[in-house]
Amino acid sequence: MSTPAIEISGLTKAYGANHAVDGLDLTIEQGEVFALLGPNGAGKSTAVEILEGYRKRTAGDVSVLGIDPAHPTLEWREKLGIMLQSTSTSTLLTVREAVTHWSRLYPNPRDVDEVIASVGLEDKADERAKTLSGGQRRRLDVALAVVGRPELVFLDEPTTGFDPEARRQFWRLIESLREGGTTILLTTHYLDEAEYLADRLAVIAHGKLVALDTPKGLRGRAENAIIEWTDADGPQTLATPTPTAALRDLLSKHHGEIEGLEVRNPSLEDVYLELIGQAAADAAELDENEEAA
Amino acid sequence: MSTTTRPSYASLVWERSILETKEFIRSRDQMIFIFAFPLIFLVLFGAILGGNEIGQGVDFVEYFLAGMIATGILNTGFQSLAIGIAIDRDDDVLKRLYGSPLPPSAYFMGKVVHVLMVSIVQIALLLALGYFAYGIEPPSEGSAWLTFTWVFLLGTASSTLLGLGASSLPKSGRAASAVITPIVLVLQFISGVFFVFTQLPAWLQTVAEVFPLKWLAQGMRSVFLPEDYAQAEARMSWEHGTIAIMLVAWLVVGLVLALKTFRWQRAGDR
Numbered sequence: 228m229s230t231p232a233i234e235i236s237g238l239t240k241a242y243g244a245n246h247a248v249d250g251l252d253l254t255i256e257q258g259e260v261f262a263l264l265g266p267n268g269a270g271k272s273t274a275v276e277i278l279e280g281y282r283k284r285t286a287g288d289v290s291v292l293g294i295d296p297a298h299p300t301l302e303w304r305e306k307l308g309i310m311l312q313s314t315s316t317s318t319l320l321t322v323r324e325a326v327t328h329w330s331r332l333y334p335n336p337r338d339v340d341e342v343i344a345s346v347g348l349e350d351k352a353d354e355r356a357k358t359l360s361g362g363q364r365r366r367l368d369v370a371l372a373v374v375g376r377p378e379l380v381f382l383d384e385p386t387t388g389f390d391p392e393a394r395r396q397f398w399r400l401i402e403s404l405r406e407g408g409t410t411i412l413l414t415t416h417y418l419d420e421a422e423y424l425a426d427r428l429a430v431i432a433h434g435k436l437v438a439l440d441t442p443k444g445l446r447g448r449a450e451n452a453i454i455e456w457t458d459a460d461g462p463q464t465l466a467t468p469t470p471t472a473a474l475r476d477l478l479s480k481h482h483g484e485i486e487g488l489e490v491r492n493p494s495l496e497d498v499y500l501e502l503i504g505q506a507a508a509d510a511a512e513l514d515e516n517e518e519a520a
Numbered sequence: 521m522s523t524t525t526r527p528s529y530a531s532l533v534w535e536r537s538i539l540e541t542k543e544f545i546r547s548r549d550q551m552i553f554i555f556a557f558p559l560i561f562l563v564l565f566g567a568i569l570g571g572n573e574i575g576q577g578v579d580f581v582e583y584f585l586a587g588m589i590a591t592g593i594l595n596t597g598f599q600s601l602a603i604g605i606a607i608d609r610d611d612d613v614l615k616r617l618y619g620s621p622l623p624p625s626a627y628f629m630g631k632v633v634h635v636l637m638v639s640i641v642q643i644a645l646l647l648a649l650g651y652f653a654y655g656i657e658p659p660s661e662g663s664a665w666l667t668f669t670w671v672f673l674l675g676t677a678s679s680t681l682l683g684l685g686a687s688s689l690p691k692s693g694r695a696a697s698a699v700i701t702p703i704v705l706v707l708q709f710i711s712g713v714f715f716v717f718t719q720l721p722a723w724l725q726t727v728a729e730v731f732p733l734k735w736l737a738q739g740m741r742s743v744f745l746p747e748d749y750a751q752a753e754a755r756m757s758w759e760h761g762t763i764a765i766m767l768v769a770w771l772v773v774g775l776v777l778a779l780k781t782f783r784w785q786r787a788g789d790r
Contacts, residue, residue: 279619281785304621305526311619313612319546320539331535332620334526355546375621 232410238287247273249434262425270434308377333375382413418496432506449493457487536630575752586744587713590737597679602686603696610693618784671739678771685777707733732770
């Protein structure tokens with residue numbers, strides 16, 4: 228691997244006293260698919276828009292494909308593909324016209340029809356973007372982000388509004404981009420998506436990094452397995468680091484079938500929620516201390 | 521990779537202007553408004569005030585036709601453009617373009633070329649209506665068309681650049697129409713479009729002389745009215761030199777404004 232695609236150290240973005248991004252350090256290698264997770268308002272989009280050259284940072288060092296995004300050049304822009312969080316509005320152009328136009332802005336674009344097919348809009352190619360559903364327009368946004376054959380693609384909550392089939396198709400597209408060596412930074416609220424696609428992921432909350440790991444590694448952080456069942460008092464849940472012992476104990480107390488019995492390893496989502504909850508508690512504590520001081 | 525070349529600047533400007541024009545034609549409401557509005561006004565004012573001689577054998581309809589051609593350029597280049605861009609900014613259209621390798625000036629130039637295309641059609645429609653409904657013959661001398669060319673190009677360029685600059689004035693796309701439209705409307709009343717300029721109170725004439733529409737309209741009158749009518753103008757001359765200076769001055773103001781104030785993103789989105 229040569230130089231990293233993205234290097235961030237001490238990145239801070241302050242709006243008055245509010246730190247939307249608060250001392251973020253992150254390195255994303257070339258060819259990596261990297262997911263940025265975090266609750267709404269955690270600073271994901273702010274951080275991504277600084278990397279894209281849309282927002283100015285307050286402090287810290289940032290390098291994206293070797294360039295400081297605060298001083299974007301056209302040559303640098305040619306290597307980027309950007310999908311904003313907002314869905315592109317109803318242009319009066321057809322899908323093919325929009326993708327063709329976008330392809331003409333880049334020196335070495337992909338084939339327009341192939342790109343349209345890769346996002347599953349071939350049947351809609353000659354329809355005006357205005358007539359597409361929200362999810363279809365989002366897929367058009369994906370097409371516009373990749374048609375310029377970018378080295379680095381930013382996808383800000385790309386699959387919001389997708390039906391399950393469209394999401395699977397999007398995942399296949401990301402896989403094919405990955406195989407082609409494209410670096411991808413995506414933000415998402417879907418844990419399954421991050422787990423399926425990402426080589427590594429970062430969880431941020433209150434502008435700070437709270438976890439940086441592979442999906443598998445992150446999931447492995449969970450200490451407790453979860454046992455669920457229903458008894459006379461209603462549904463029960465038990466989180467325990469020793470599920471076998473807990474289950475043995477449970478079985479000894481019940482004779483016959485236990486209603487609704489389920490033992491599961493924590494999902495990435497459980498770990499994620501725990502991390503976010505911890506971060507929120509820390510932040511609240513910090514606020515209290517500051518008020519007391 | 522090394523064999524690929526980046527698209528030429530001219531091809532990008534052309535690509536943008538064709539795209540803008542395509543979208544313009546498809547937004548039927550906007551197209552009808554832009555093209556029909558001056559025609560309807562010509563018919564209305566012709567019906568109300570036609571047949572009134574305003575000096576040197578010139579009918580008010582002739583005077584009004586030249587004014588409509590001038591204000592049409594301002595409508596397309598300034599008003600529609602500023603409002604359209606403000607709406608595009610709200611919809612993140614500009615933000616997307618800023619994230620692409622399109623040079624910002626190619627976007628601006630694409631707008632100018634698009635406005636030129638629309639204005640030429642609009643002027644042709646006005647001249648056709650003037651000819652068929654009122655028997656106003658377009659000038660035949662080459663010198664008149666030479667004057668037309670530079671007045672038209674300067675007027676379009678300054679209107680468009682001012683439109684680009686003014687597009688950042690309204691806080692939102694929704695407010696754009698309310699902010700921009702009155703500016704144009706007031707100028708139309710005081711710049712010798714709806715009324716004969718010399719019939720305005722002197723102080724109002726002085727105010728109007730600061731703004732470009734008065735000079736654009738006077739330039740168009742110098743093209744489309746008989747040479748003798750220059751005697752009836754405010755300074756008994758077409759003042760071509762002053763017209764050129766004033767339009768260039770506003771072009772520079774527009775350019776500086778466009779470069780200084782143009783925002784690719786919504787206010788507070790940085």
